[in-house]
Amino acid sequence: MTNIAILGFGVVGSGVADLIVKNNEEVVNFGGDEINIKYILDLRDFPDSPFADRIVHDFNVILNDPTVSTVIEVMGGSHPAYEFTVAALNAKKSVITSNKEVVANFADEFLRLAVKNSVCYRFEAAVGGGIPVISPIIECIRQNKIREVRGILNGTTNYILTKMFSFGESFKAALSDAQAKGYAERNPDADILGIDAARKITILSALVTEKLLSPDDIHTEGITEIRLADVTAAEKIGCKIKLLGRCINDGDAPYVMVAPFMLSGDSALADVSGVYNAVEVVAEPLGNVMFYGRGAGAGPTASAVVGDLMQIMRHGETRGPEVERSSAIAPFDSFSCRRYFAFERSAAETVKATFGDVDFIDSDECAFITPVMSESEAREKKKSATASGFAPLSHIRVL
Amino acid sequence: MTNIAILGFGVVGSGVADLIVKNNEEVVNFGGDEINIKYILDLRDFPDSPFADRIVHDFNVILNDPTVSTVIEVMGGSHPAYEFTVAALNAKKSVITSNKEVVANFADEFLRLAVKNSVCYRFEAAVGGGIPVISPIIECIRQNKIREVRGILNGTTNYILTKMFSFGESFKAALSDAQAKGYAERNPDADILGIDAARKITILSALVTEKLLSPDDIHTEGITEIRLADVTAAEKIGCKIKLLGRCINDGDAPYVMVAPFMLSGDSALADVSGVYNAVEVVAEPLGNVMFYGRGAGAGPTASAVVGDLMQIMRHGETRGPEVERSSAIAPFDSFSCRRYFAFERSAAETVKATFGDVDFIDSDECAFITPVMSESEAREKKKSATASGFAPLSHIRVL
Numbered sequence: 001m002t003n004i005a006i007l008g009f010g011v012v013g014s015g016v017a018d019l020i021v022k023n024n025e026e027v028v029n030f031g032g033d034e035i036n037i038k039y040i041l042d043l044r045d046f047p048d049s050p051f052a053d054r055i056v057h058d059f060n061v062i063l064n065d066p067t068v069s070t071v072i073e074v075m076g077g078s079h080p081a082y083e084f085t086v087a088a089l090n091a092k093k094s095v096i097t098s099n100k101e102v103v104a105n106f107a108d109e110f111l112r113l114a115v116k117n118s119v120c121y122r123f124e125a126a127v128g129g130g131i132p133v134i135s136p137i138i139e140c141i142r143q144n145k146i147r148e149v150r151g152i153l154n155g156t157t158n159y160i161l162t163k164m165f166s167f168g169e170s171f172k173a174a175l176s177d178a179q180a181k182g183y184a185e186r187n188p189d190a191d192i193l194g195i196d197a198a199r200k201i202t203i204l205s206a207l208v209t210e211k212l213l214s215p216d217d218i219h220t221e222g223i224t225e226i227r228l229a230d231v232t233a234a235e236k237i238g239c240k241i242k243l244l245g246r247c248i249n250d251g252d253a254p255y256v257m258v259a260p261f262m263l264s265g266d267s268a269l270a271d272v273s274g275v276y277n278a279v280e281v282v283a284e285p286l287g288n289v290m291f292y293g294r295g296a297g298a299g300p301t302a303s304a305v306v307g308d309l310m311q312i313m314r315h316g317e318t319r320g321p322e323v324e325r326s327s328a329i330a331p332f333d334s335f336s337c338r339r340y341f342a343f344e345r346s347a348a349e350t351v352k353a354t355f356g357d358v359d360f361i362d363s364d365e366c367a368f369i370t371p372v373m374s375e376s377e378a379r380e381k382k383k384s385a386t387a388s389g390f391a392p393l394s395h396i397r398v399l
Numbered sequence: 400m401t402n403i404a405i406l407g408f409g410v411v412g413s414g415v416a417d418l419i420v421k422n423n424e425e426v427v428n429f430g431g432d433e434i435n436i437k438y439i440l441d442l443r444d445f446p447d448s449p450f451a452d453r454i455v456h457d458f459n460v461i462l463n464d465p466t467v468s469t470v471i472e473v474m475g476g477s478h479p480a481y482e483f484t485v486a487a488l489n490a491k492k493s494v495i496t497s498n499k500e501v502v503a504n505f506a507d508e509f510l511r512l513a514v515k516n517s518v519c520y521r522f523e524a525a526v527g528g529g530i531p532v533i534s535p536i537i538e539c540i541r542q543n544k545i546r547e548v549r550g551i552l553n554g555t556t557n558y559i560l561t562k563m564f565s566f567g568e569s570f571k572a573a574l575s576d577a578q579a580k581g582y583a584e585r586n587p588d589a590d591i592l593g594i595d596a597a598r599k600i601t602i603l604s605a606l607v608t609e610k611l612l613s614p615d616d617i618h619t620e621g622i623t624e625i626r627l628a629d630v631t632a633a634e635k636i637g638c639k640i641k642l643l644g645r646c647i648n649d650g651d652a653p654y655v656m657v658a659p660f661m662l663s664g665d666s667a668l669a670d671v672s673g674v675y676n677a678v679e680v681v682a683e684p685l686g687n688v689m690f691y692g693r694g695a696g697a698g699p700t701a702s703a704v705v706g707d708l709m710q711i712m713r714h715g716e717t718r719g720p721e722v723e724r725s726s727a728i729a730p731f732d733s734f735s736c737r738r739y740f741a742f743e744r745s746a747a748e749t750v751k752a753t754f755g756d757v758d759f760i761d762s763d764e765c766a767f768i769t770p771v772m773s774e775s776e777a778r779e780k781k782k783s784a785t786a787s788g789f790a791p792l793s794h795i796r797v798l
Contacts, residue, residue: 143705
């Protein structure tokens with residue numbers, strides 16, 4: 001019998017409890033032992049829940065019970081998730097989380113504490129929801145030279161961009177629709193400003209480089225500036241616009257960023273639609289592999305959390321990724337790529353003077369793709385065009 | 400120092416040796432130990448190879464060397480791969496393979512022997528080349544109720560179907576092109592008749608159901624009957640034709656098959672083009688997840704083989720999947736789905752009389768999609784139409 005405690009009985013917490021009950025046969029067969037949900041920590045009571053008798057309000061009840069071997073933290077937010085995680089690890093309990101915020105901010109410390117206390121710290125559900133991403137990267141790919149990990153890491157923004165592309169909706173209309181369907185929060189900032197994706201690329205970056213950056217150090221752009229005209233222009237040249245998190249691991253320090261990118265139809269990520277997420281790894285000699293599925297929701301997230309629990313039960317303590325705190329990141333100013341720009345129609349002369357002899361995409365605007373140039377070059381050109389009276393309507397990088 | 404032996408110094412064997420040398424830093428960091436390729440078994444000598452001094456011609460040299468802890472079998476074919484694998488496991492050496500034929504035929508015995516001898520038997524490279532598929536299914540997903548595993552498991556046939564779709568080539572022309580590019584063998588039967596895919600779905604099916612079928616018991620159709628007209632008709636209704644291996648795990652015994660299917664554009668598998676492979680798992684509460692990448696080639700296959708080696712070095716013996724030999728398979732006659740049929744133009748009356756009031760796809764033929772019907776129903780209808788003088792030109796199932 002393996003005794004566990006769940007911290008937080010919201011959507012994910014109740015999804016975890018449901019999975020363990022409904023799939024009991026699979027869980028016992030796979031994990032090799034019965035699982036007993038001994039405690040569920042929440043501020044609220046749930047008198048009508050079948051788990052009503054497991055609800056506790058004091059974390060110390062869990063901490064001081066030596067029979068609880070694993071704590072599942074699905075509260076969200078940095079605090080008190082941080083304090084509870086530290087206390088649980090120091091009490092020699094393994095910790096599993098779906099909380100990307102606390103992982104992105106403190107994974108180095110938690111992983112060190114886990115080693116010190118001979119227990120596990122696992123966080124498969126923190127990136128890509130139910131998609132196995134972290135475990136395959138840690139267990140199956142690291143014999144490669146990993147050149148890049150990139151992904152569509154936020155389902156809400158991908159849903160909005162898909163609606164804009166497929167139904168010709170404006171950003172605002174697509175956001176309202178996502179809110180109506182429950183895919184976007186009433187305050188959608190963490191999604192649409194790229195904050196959620198920045199946490200996730202911080203985590204992926206740490207697995208690949210063994211260095212944990214601060215999400216605040218990562219160049220982060222959301223999708224609020226994407227116009228329907230950009231989506232339409234992209235379609236004209238066989239491209240789609242996707243919000244990507246990227247960690248490019250090709251030099252001394254990685255480029256790590258979150259920004260909208262224009263992807264050609266050849267890119268596997270271009271086909272990822274709606275609320276789906278995908279993570280692509282580019283490695284030698286492996287080539288490109290992609291992991292795809294639902295990036296959120298009670299069921300998928302619970303699958304990832306319980307999958308971590310199964311692995312702890314099967315393998316016990318395992319050498320996890322070793323991750324050190326770092327602020328070494330390649331300067332974004334030198335990040336180079338082709339770029340899409342759009343100016344108003346009457347800017348043609350200024351555009352030619354600034355960007356040279358570009359081919360205009362067939363549209364009502366002066367929209368075009370530049371050759372490869374760095375961020376600082378692009379900034380200079382934007383400044384120069386603006387000085388001539390034409391500020392760019394859009395600037396989107398090309399993958 | 401971990402001493403290994405490689406059986407077979409062909410494309411995959413030399414890819415494995417190259418990876419271990421070129422990515423030595425990653426391998427040592429990840430696996431936690433230096434790897435020494437002590438022996439390479441091959442009938443040939445390789446005087447110009449940097450590994451010339453490791454070549455041996457007698458398997459007993461490897462078998463009788465107690466310092467060799469892991470044997471990498473990348474010879475292909477059932478024999479002597481079977482005999483070498485049994486002998487190595489009984490000599491308490493772990494075995495890793497990329498050889499789908501020997502896995503599909505004997506995995507139950509090898510896994511049992513591995514447990515008995517407290518060593519590992521691993522075969523990530525046998526399905527999907529470098530794509531992590533087997534490890535994520537074994538380690539990350541089995542807490543779910545797995546309803547289906549299906550995939551594009553053969554790059555050669557997917558390349559041919561993609562060429563037919565994208566360039567309007569006939570099957571024959573696309574096959575010639577695949578042969579010219581080295582994607583298809585001079586004798587392409589194992590690929591185009593679905594034999595290779597049948598071995599792979601046998602393996603995936605064993606992971607999901609814990610029962611190993613014989614590939615011979617699996618209904619297997621290749622792509623040799625697919626006409627350009629079918630591909631074009633599919634495109635007209637927003638579909639693509641893909642050769643799928645499917646294991647549908649919804650009743651007492653699974654339906655397991657290899658056959659071409661028509662996939663709507665909504666299916667993630669429909670977007671898998673060229674030589675790429677993908678495996679999709681449908682599970683509760685996880686939903687759909689897909690693993691995508693290159694399904695063959697020296698580099699990707701070596702990545703999977705060395706990935707297995709890393710896991711053995713990191714975790715030692717682990718409870719693998721338990722797999723029993725079985726012949727319990729759902730009778731294909733009762734397999735039900737919608738179906739695409741094509742008849743010659745003049746068959747319209749016969750078609751209506753046989754299939755009822757179907758909608759014809761805009762083409763030069765009488766092509767249409769039926770409602771859901773079983774294999775036996777479909778066979779009766781084909782027989783009846785044929786008796787009226789019109790044998791179907793095509794019959795393709797719809798996913």
